[in-house]
Amino acid sequence: MSANSSSPNGLGERLNLSLSRWKAKAGEMLDPMKELVERTACLVIGISEEIEMRQQDCDELATKLAWVMEQVLQKLAPESGGDRASEATAHIVLEALTTRASDIDTFLQSRSSKVQQLMSTKRAETIAKFVKDLDEMRLKFVEVRITNVSQQVAGLHSPSIPAKHPEIPSKPTVFFGRDELVATIVQLLLRDQACRIPLLGTGGIGKTSVAVTAINDDEVCAKYGRDILFCSCESTPSAEGIIQALAEALGLQYDSDARSSLFRYLRSRACFLLILDNLETAVYSEDGERVHQLLAEFAQLPGLSLIITMRGDLPPVGVEWEEFDTLRTLSLSSAHRIWSQIARKKDKKLDELLGRLDGLPLAIRLMAHQGKYFTPTQLLVSYEKSAAKLMKNPVRSSFSP
Numbered sequence: 001m002s003a004n005s006s007s008p009n010g011l012g013e014r015l016n017l018s019l020s021r022w023k024a025k026a027g028e029m030l031d032p033m034k035e036l037v038e039r040t041a042c043l044v045i046g047i048s049e050e051i052e053m054r055q056q057d058c059d060e061l062a063t064k065l066a067w068v069m070e071q072v073l074q075k076l077a078p079e080s081g082g083d084r085a086s087e088a089t090a091h092i093v094l095e096a097l098t099t100r101a102s103d104i105d106t107f108l109q110s111r112s113s114k115v116q117q118l119m120s121t122k123r124a125e126t127i128a129k130f131v132k133d134l135d136e137m138r139l140k141f142v143e144v145r146i147t148n149v150s151q152q153v154a155g156l157h158s159p160s161i162p163a164k165h166p167e168i169p170s171k172p173t174v175f176f177g178r179d180e181l182v183a184t185i186v187q188l189l190l191r192d193q194a195c196r197i198p199l200l201g202t203g204g205i206g207k208t209s210v211a212v213t214a215i216n217d218d219e220v221c222a223k224y225g226r227d228i229l230f231c232s233c234e235s236t237p238s239a240e241g242i243i244q245a246l247a248e249a250l251g252l253q254y255d256s257d258a259r260s261s262l263f264r265y266l267r268s269r270a271c272f273l274l275i276l277d278n279l280e281t282a283v284y285s286e287d288g289e290r291v292h293q294l295l296a297e298f299a300q301l302p303g304l305s306l307i308i309t310m311r312g313d314l315p316p317v318g319v320e321w322e323e324f325d326t327l328r329t330l331s332l333s334s335a336h337r338i339w340s341q342i343a344r345k346k347d348k349k350l351d352e353l354l355g356r357l358d359g360l361p362l363a364i365r366l367m368a369h370q371g372k373y374f375t376p377t378q379l380l381v382s383y384e385k386s387a388a389k390l391m392k393n394p395v396r397s398s399f400s401p
Helices: 011-026 032-075 084-109 114-119 121-153 179-190 207-215 218-224 239-249 258-268 288-299 332-342 350-356 361-370 376-392
Strands: 196-201 228-232 272-277 304-311
Touching (some): 032 084, 032 121, 084 121, 179 304, 196 207, 218 228, 239 258, 239 288, 288 304, 350 376, 361 376
Parallel strands (some): 196 304
């Protein structure tokens, strides 16, 4: 840092290091000059560290002001098409931010010396009050996000990857607590005979992540090569829709009979792996009977291994499925590992917050991303507010498995 730099950051640490070196050279001898140097150096270090701490308060204030303003701009963008809850929150926050920004501007414009500004206890208290008010505004946005998380976990679908081409999705970067299950699936996929694997459980439990992790195993990829097809059925509520999606993903040419073209192709493959993700959309639709028939036809293909993911406890009838238990929630230790890999902030309320998420990987991951900016204590308060809102206005699923 140059002598002309206006920021004191790091000066206290540098002075401490310089003082330690000076004392090492001065030795053990005691004299008035050495005592004066040490006393003065300690005083200067204390002032430097105090000013640095106060400067950090200003940096924090500026950062949080900008964060809140960016959120307002995003939620109120003309082309955003955001949900009404987010827009309403943004309007409320904007009114509060306008008032508080005016107060901060007035405070910063007040005339006093630089040292008085930096060392004043009243100044520190004022900045702390501003920071607290901004944190409350930031948490308003988090409440909206957490409500959306709760809605997803309560029964809405988790994000899926549309099958636009035969490429398979990459395995998740954050994945803990399912190693034994993935290993079992990999062993089944590597055996000589085809297998039919049902991955069942509640929304957000991690079914898709397990499937994607297994099919990205090196040995699985080596065995099946390009003959792995991952298809999201979330927006495909019919057997015919699934057939057309698979045919298009494989690039098959057909006139009006996509079924024949698809099955002709699948029969030609000695070894093929098909993953049907979020299959409950089709299974529980009005076309559910034809979907069951389609799955039974897939099961008749000797070279086709099939993995399905769907909400519920029982797989579709008509197929001899491998025996798999419904996916269980993650342990607290696995939840901690997810949190530690994503979030930056921890405190004594972390265990309680993770406990409220019921071991659901999707909820833990989404909450951990909020943990980059907020403490578990802050998030727990927002989560409880959001849960109370959901109790008053419960989310209803479009079907009941």
